[in-house]
Amino acid sequence: MSGLFAIWRRELSALFFGPLAWTLLCLALLLDGRLFVGELAASSGDVDVATRYAFVVSFYIAILAAPLVTMRMISEESRAGLLEYLLTAPVTDAAVVTGKFLAATSFFAILSAAVFVYGGVLAAQGLAPDPGTLVAGWLGLVLASALFCAIGTFASALTSTPMVAAFSAVLLDLALVLAPQLARLSPAPWVQRLGARFDLTDHLSSSFLLGAIDTARVVFFLAWTGLFLFLAVRAVEGRRWR
Amino acid sequence: MIRVSHLTRRFGAHVALDDVSFEVGQGEVVGFLGPNGAGKTTAMRILAGYLPATSGSASVAGFDVLGQSLEVRRRIGYLPESVPLYREHRVVEMLDFHARLHRMPRARRRQRIPEVLDQVGVRDRARDLIGSLSRGLKQRVALAVALLPDPAVLILDEPTSGLDPLQRIEVRALLRGLAERRTVLLSSHILPEIEATCRRVLVIHRGRIAADGAPQDLVAKLAGASFVRLEAVVGPDFEKALRLLRAIDGVREVLHRGKLGIHDVFEVHGEGDSREDVGAIAARTGWALRELSWQRPTLEQVFARLTLDLEPAAQSAAPAAAAAAAAPAARPPVVTLNPFERPPPPRGGSGQSA
Numbered sequence: 208m209s210g211l212f213a214i215w216r217r218e219l220s221a222l223f224f225g226p227l228a229w230t231l232l233c234l235a236l237l238l239d240g241r242l243f244v245g246e247l248a249a250s251s252g253d254v255d256v257a258t259r260y261a262f263v264v265s266f267y268i269a270i271l272a273a274p275l276v277t278m279r280m281i282s283e284e285s286r287a288g289l290l291e292y293l294l295t296a297p298v299t300d301a302a303v304v305t306g307k308f309l310a311a312t313s314f315f316a317i318l319s320a321a322v323f324v325y326g327g328v329l330a331a332q333g334l335a336p337d338p339g340t341l342v343a344g345w346l347g348l349v350l351a352s353a354l355f356c357a358i359g360t361f362a363s364a365l366t367s368t369p370m371v372a373a374f375s376a377v378l379l380d381l382a383l384v385l386a387p388q389l390a391r392l393s394p395a396p397w398v399q400r401l402g403a404r405f406d407l408t409d410h411l412s413s414s415f416l417l418g419a420i421d422t423a424r425v426v427f428f429l430a431w432t433g434l435f436l437f438l439a440v441r442a443v444e445g446r447r448w449r
Numbered sequence: 450m451i452r453v454s455h456l457t458r459r460f461g462a463h464v465a466l467d468d469v470s471f472e473v474g475q476g477e478v479v480g481f482l483g484p485n486g487a488g489k490t491t492a493m494r495i496l497a498g499y500l501p502a503t504s505g506s507a508s509v510a511g512f513d514v515l516g517q518s519l520e521v522r523r524r525i526g527y528l529p530e531s532v533p534l535y536r537e538h539r540v541v542e543m544l545d546f547h548a549r550l551h552r553m554p555r556a557r558r559r560q561r562i563p564e565v566l567d568q569v570g571v572r573d574r575a576r577d578l579i580g581s582l583s584r585g586l587k588q589r590v591a592l593a594v595a596l597l598p599d600p601a602v603l604i605l606d607e608p609t610s611g612l613d614p615l616q617r618i619e620v621r622a623l624l625r626g627l628a629e630r631r632t633v634l635l636s637s638h639i640l641p642e643i644e645a646t647c648r649r650v651l652v653i654h655r656g657r658i659a660a661d662g663a664p665q666d667l668v669a670k671l672a673g674a675s676f677v678r679l680e681a682v683v684g685p686d687f688e689k690a691l692r693l694l695r696a697i698d699g700v701r702e703v704l705h706r707g708k709l710g711i712h713d714v715f716e717v718h719g720e721g722d723s724r725e726d727v728g729a730i731a732a733r734t735g736w737a738l739r740e741l742s743w744q745r746p747t748l749e750q751v752f753a754r755l756t757l758d759l760e761p762a763a764q765s766a767a768p769a770a771a772a773a774a775a776a777p778a779a780r781p782p783v784v785t786l787n788p789f790e791r792p793p794p795p796r797g798g799s800g801q802s803a
Contacts, residue, residue, distance in 0.1 A: 288529055291494070
């Protein structure tokens with residue numbers, strides 16, 4: 208466990224040593240903040256609608272940003288020989304992968320915590336949104352970003368080229384988000400039902416964003432995240448055989 | 450401390466290690482010697498727990514490298530060939546991270562990190578970013594990382610590559626100091642270095658152990674005995690010179706190695722060092738002497754012999770052939786067995802001028 212913690216710590220600090228994290232933070236907050244303000248004006252001051260909208264924007268940002276944050280985590284280390292260093296240190300492969308994944312997820316937890324700033328500012332204006340809804344929405348967003356980070360980590364473990372990792376992770380993310388929505392358009396009712404089951408955006412918008420923490424949906428996100436993490440660990444193990 | 454039995458590792462059709470077995474005892478310093486691609490790095494990676502073996506087994510400090518990998522990894526310091534360090538971190542941060550991976554308590558970290566920085570001589574660069582360090586300094590930092598957990602076994606893949614000659618001498622001295630308490634397995638293709646640091650050498654070639662023993666034993670066994678080399682102007686009749694040299698007590702054979710300008714080159718093989726007798730003859734007959742030296746075959750020649758697939762040395766013509774073969778190790782392996790060609794000058798203190 209302490210090995211995992213050490214890797215998480217190093218990975219998160221390394222993220223903030225480079226320009227990528229700061230650029231992403233800056234762009235994401237600019238975009239999210241601008242759209243939030245616009246929505247607030249358009250909804251004529253309906254705070255809950257506007258914060259929900261801000262969450263949805265953050266969700267789509269995470270689809271594109273998570274691959275960028277995770278792309279280098281394993282692929283570049285394998286190229287620089289650092290993976291050989293980590294895999295001969297007294298930590299398990301799973302701890303290496305999980306530590307890196309948690310660092311990426313922590314970054315998104317920090318990024319999406321911006322909604323609490325929005326809430327604070329609104330409260331100062333006397334328009335305080337429901338704090339429980341904010342926390343639930345934030346949790347949902349962290350769970351969704353965790354899934355994208357797990358996919359990104361998996362993609363990064365598959366290749367030694369960060370750009371390839373990022374690209375394939377974006378494709379996987381989009382497939383996972385869009386395929387269920389396409390399935391909902393299908394004429395066959397069982398395909399529709401299946402689509403509804405796996406619809407990430409629906410899981411988010413019809414529960415967390417309304418302020419309800421539904422354990423079934425929490426498990427849904429955790430299970431998918433766990434699956435991709437497991438695959439990532441296997442992919443790292445597979446590197447030893449190449 | 451290290452026990453390897455029937456280890457085989459394949460990469461697809463390529464066999465990197467082919468049924469390799471050896472043992473290294475506690476406190477031994479063993480040099481791994483072999484040309485590029487011989488399997489040194491593969492063997493070290495298997496011992497460090499990075500690569501699994503295709504078949505066979507290996508254990509370090511009594512723990513199986515595959516089944517009890519974490520136990521093994523806690524006990525070894527491994528310096529990979531690629532010198533892996535996080536460029537964006539400072540030297541102390543890198544060491545701190547490694548200490549945390551080894552679960553060192555804070556007090557121990559605080560004491561140990563300055564200690565290893567002193568050991569490798571980078572204490573004054575402790576706050577520098579690793580990315581800004583030169584190749585040699587990075588190499589030392591990586592060595593510090595390997596030494597940090599005070600491991601019982603050190604596995605060092607080319608620990609002196611990228612270092613300048615002075616740093617090399619320092620690292621060699623450091624390794625000798627470490628060897629008192631630790632088992633060290635190091636690889637290098639710089640032969641004098643192995644001769645200087647290791648009491649035992651494992652020559653590995655095409656994935657197999659080609660030779661195993663103390664450097665001087667290997668040299669004596671495989672490269673032939675020492676001989677006297679003579680370069681002098683002996684006049685038009687070199688046959689007469691040959692007769693004179695052959696008459697020396699204890700001389701078994703004298704070879705004429707051709708002419709270098711006006712100087713004839715002879716090799717005097719036999720019991721012991723006959724330089725004084727040769728010198729006396731030269732003084733008596735008035736030869737203009739240019740070189741009279743005692744040639745000891747080196748590990749380099751053994752290495753060339755083993756890796757170029759030559760037969761073990763025949764007592765007479767061997768050293769010259771080995772010397773001729775030693776040089777092309779870097780070039781394409783053109784093996785010159787023509788005894789009338791001048792062997793390239795021996796390097797690395799192999800010859801001692803009288």
